[in-house]
Amino acid sequence: MGSSKRRGGEVRRMLLSLLLLAAGEARSGQVHYSVPEEAKHGTFVGRIAQDLGLELAELVPRLFRVASKGGGDLLEVNLQNGILFVNSRIDREDLCGRSAECSIHLEVIVDRPLQVFHVEVEVKDINDNPPVFPMTVKTIRFHESRLLDSRFPLEGAFDADTGVNALLSYKLSSSEFFILNIQTNDELSQSLSLVLRKSLDREETAEINLLLVATDGGKPELTGTVQLLIKVLDVNDNEPTFDQSVYKVQLLENIANGTLVIKLNSSDADEGSNSEIVYSFSSDVSPNIKTKFKIDPSSGEIRTKGQLDYEQEKSYEIQVIAYDNGTPPMSGHCKISVKLVDINDNTPEVSITSLSLPIQEDAPLGTVIALITVSDRDSDANGQVTCTLTPHVPFKLVSTFKNYYSLVLDSALDRESVANYEVVVTAKDGGSPSLSATTRVSVEVADVNDNAPAFAQPEVTVFVKENNPPGCHIFTVSARDADAHENALVSYSLVERRVGERALSSYVSVHAESGKVYALQPLDHEELELLQFQVSARDAGVPPLGSNVTLQVFVLDENDNAPALLPPGPGGAAGALSQLVARSVGAGHVVAKVRAVDADSGYNAWLSYELQPAAGGARSPFRVGLYTGEISTTRALDEADAPRQRLLVLVKDHGEPALTATATVLLSLEDSGQAPKASSRASTGAAGAETAFVDVNVYLIIAICAVSSLLVLTLLLYTALRCSAPPSEGACGPGKPRLVCSSAVGSLSYSQQRRQRVCSGEVPPKTDLMAFSPSLPQGPDSAEERQLSESEQVGKEYREFIFLRKEKPTPFFSLCC
Structure with a gap:
């Protein structure tokens, strides 16, 4: 008896050390408190705001709140002083059962900015539960023929507390026939049995009453009792016996219904009906065992009944009795210890809270978007969960505590590139094969004004x-x-x-x-x-x-300006041009010149001259240069010609429609007697005109070449720019683009204040470069033409005109309005 107590004390000390070690390892939160169970409402737990480094004035503005996973409203925080206190009754047994570790995990969340803290409040066990036996009165039948040291197993008491408060010691009331034997099994399990120390005689003692007291290790101690009523039976003096008193079996939690657990085999030394054995569960077996297992009375086979679940119950202890058919029947006892082996049959669970959406595209790196919690009901590796994210997203998971993660911004966002992300969080356990669960988080990116028009x-x-x-x-x-x-x-x-x-x-x-x-x-x-x-x-x-x-x-430019006649000479007035002509001049002699300008530009300023037919249809001995305006004779003058010639010259531009002006030229024909002076004046005037004409042509050639070069360069540059840019818009309709280069003889009037213009747009293909030389109207015969002076011949060589309007395959230009 003394050795049993010593062994029991050593076991208690070892278990106490293990519990303390486990409790020390469980303290892994950011802040750890402890509180005894059954503490009164308002019991102080800790200064949580101070311990978390938060100012009391910040608690309300920053939306300080506490969330408890599975703890309900057991604990509360006073926002005025930042103290965590007990809000309602805490029953450790209801909260954690018989688990060695019992903690309330609090998640403290404050906003602006978002911060998350984890607080672990350990619930300490107090000795508030007494040991309880399965029944208050237990009847035991002993045959009088039982041998000394015969054993009868007893069901121990159950204490809902943990640790030292659940360490039970037993005491049996004094008896001359029986003593109590205690054997310590693994963990906290103990096997109790009554040991017969003195032979029984039913005739002397038919019933024995004993009291079994169970005392826990708490302070103060609590006790529980059961009354043992021992009835001494006569006759059949050999009981069935098992080869083991305790059978240990391990089963996978997912085994099929009806799977064989164990086949019991007991023997009886009696003969006949006294050796026929019937098996049954002990009357002490809980209803839960009867729903999970069944026993064959004749074969002793124990099979599963229903589905076993490791997460609901990790082990079972089944008391079996073997009765013989003697009179009275005798029985043998054994215990089957069934331990379930966890398999990976529970997928991880993922929950997401505190979403901060949408997120601004200019949010700084590390911004917390969501809080993620994962869990798995399995144990060991099957319950160890790891989390991963969809690849190639600008977010990452940061582990803040065991099975707690934060979804944070990992790289810069650009709403113009991606406006919404479908983030998939995958939780995978460590089982084999592993199970996984996924949840989706839709992260919307809010726009900020970071792009200019x-x-x-x-x-x-x-x-x-x-x-x-x-x-x-x-x-x-x-x-x-x-x-x-x-x-x-x-x-x-x-x-x-x-x-x-x-x-x-x-x-x-x-x-x-x-x-x-x-x-x-x-x-x-x-x-x-x-x-x-x-x-x-x-x-x-x-x-x-x-x-x-x-x-x-x-x-x-549009053709909105008519040609304007210039005075015949410096200081002259615009009007009729009067000129003396000697009758002795030959064919081709220049007798006068009509001069005009046009305020328009380009094609609209290009002038041509026409001589209007004389009245009566008479053929005039004069003609006018088409583009020079020079009036010259077509033949030698004679006496038949009227002494006064009135010529009407029509000056017309090349606009659409063309605008005109009319010049009147009065020519007085002089006789031969006056010819030398007149001829001298005419010759002098003609020679001066020819010299001035040649000088003007040279200047015009230089100006035309310069303007043409600038035009070609501008066209090439603009065409290159238009090829790399969309065409400009013309809202008032396309025009008819033209480009005209001046005549070398100066008949194209061009204001020095005008610049060469370039038009842009898309029009159908137009004309290519076309060059031609309009000649003066022919005289009566070619002989007169050959009589032109050398200076006139030089001037004729410059009467070349260049026109641009042939078909082009490249886009040209359009006009507006």
Whole structure:
């Protein structure tokens, strides 16, 4: 008896050390407290705000809150002083059962910025549960023929407490027949049995009453009792015996219904009916065992009944009795210790809380987006869970505590590239084969104003015909903003400046929403050839962003100016031209020159001269150069010619429609007697005219070559730019583009204040380069032509004209308005 107590004390000390070690290992939270179970409401637990480094004034503004996993509202925090206190009754046995470790895990969350803390409150066991026996009165039958040291197993008491409070010691009331034998099994299990120390005699003692007391190790000690009623039986004096008193079996939790657990085999030394054995569960067996197992009375086979689940019950202890058929029957006892082996039959569970969505695209790295909790009901490796994320997303998982993770921003976001992420969180356990569970988190990226409106090109060239109607739409600017919502709402405005003495807004305007640019008044090519200005695009973000585009509006010439006659000489007045001509002059002699200019440009300023037929249809002895305006004789004059010749010269430009002017030339024919003086004057005048004519031709050739070179260079440069940019828009309809180069003889009137123009746009293919030399109208015969002076012949060689209008395969230019 003394040795049993010593062994029991050593076992208690070893178990106590193991419990303390396990409790020390369980303290792994950021903040750890402990509280005894059954503590009263308001019991102080800890200064949680102070221990977490939080200011009391921050608790309410930062939305300080406490969440408990499975703990309900057992604990609460006073937001005024930051103290964690007991809010309602804590029963450790209800909370953790008989688990050696019992803690309440609190998740403390504060916002602005988001922080998460983990607090572990250990619930300490108190001795509030007394030992309890399965029944208050137990009847035991002993045959009088039982041998000394015969044993009868007893069911021990159950204590709902843990640790020292659950260490039970037993004491049997004094008896001359029986003593109590205690054997310590593995863990905290003990086997009790009554040992017969003195032979029984039913005739002397038919019943024996004993009291078995169980005392736990708590302070104060609590006890439980059971009354043992021992009835002494007569006759059959051999009981069935098992080869082992305790059978240990391990079963997988997923075994099929009806699987054999063990086949018991007992023997009886009696003969006949006294050796026939019937097996049954002990009356002490709990109803739970009877729902999970069944026993065959004749064969002793124990099989599973229903589904076993390691997560519900990890082990079973089954008491079996073998009865013989003697009179009275005798029985033998054994215990089957069934331990379940966990298999990986539970998938991990993933829960997501505290989502901070949507997330701004300029959020800093490390921003917490969501809190993720994982769990697995399995044990050991089967319950060890690891979490992974979808690859190639700008997020990562950060482990904050065991089975607690934070989803944080790992790289920069750009809503214009990806506006929403479908993040898949996969939780995988360590079983074999492993099981996994997934959950999806839709992370929306909120827009910030980080993109300015952008035009397709920084500079746009637009061509508008002069004399456009007021309010004509000449172009539409368009800028694209990659942002969203109000950050992408673009408005347009003019960048105001002065054009000469007037404000830009008096010429053009832009619609704030559509970007349409309008000409507010008719434009005059002769007044303004190029209008250059900027249009600004601004978004509605805060702060707003913007950019500018430059518009170059070229005003194209129209034929709105008629030719204007020039005075015949310096200081002269425009009107009729009077000239004396000697009758002795020969054919081809230049007697006068009509001079005119046109305020238009290019083709519209190219003038030609025609001599109107004389009245009555008489053939005039004079002609006019088609492009020079020089009036010359077609034959030698004679006496039959009228002394006064009145010539009407029609001056016409090449516009569409053409505009004209009429010059009147009065020629007085002088007789031969006056011819020398007149001829001298005429010869001198003609020679001077020819010299001036040759000088003008040389200057015109140089000017034409310079302008043509500049034109070709401009065309090549502009064509290259147009190939790399979309065509500009002409809102008032396409025009008919033309480009005309001046005549070498100076008959194309071109203002020195005008510049060569370039038109842009897409039109059907037009003409190629075509060169031709219009000649003067022929005289009456070729002999007169051969009599031209050498100077006239030189001048004729320069009468070459170049026209551009052949078919081109490349895009040319369009006109507006």
